[in-house]
Amino acid sequence: MQSTTHYCYHCGTHHPAENMRQIETAHGGKRWRCITSIEATHQDEKARDAFGHRETELNRDEAEAKHKNGYAP
Numbered sequence: 623m624q625s626t627t628h629y630c631y632h633c634g635t636h637h638p639a640e641n642m643r644q645i646e647t648a649h650g651g652k653r654w655r656c657i658t659s660i661e662a663t664h665q666d667e668k669a670r671d672a673f674g675h676r677e678t679e680l681n682r683d684e685a686e687a688k689h690k691n692g693y694a695p
């Protein structure tokens with residue numbers, strides 16, 4: 623039994639078709655990309671989001687601390 627592979631433009635190599643998704647590029651073409659690389663990108667985005675939320679919370683804490691200090695007796 624011969625398994626189908628597609629060229630993954632992200633990795634620059636071939637993967638089994640069942641591990642890949644066909645996605646449309648900005649230029650209207652269709653390309654294959656492996657699920658592993660797609661999920662890795664999503665993980666990166668989640669990590670960036672989490673970092674952004676932490677930054678926002680830190681800034682808010684700092685602002686509250688300044689506010690409290692300003693009105694402290």
Ligand SMILES: [Zn+2]
Pocket residue numbers: 630632633634637655656659
């Ligand atoms: Zn790949």
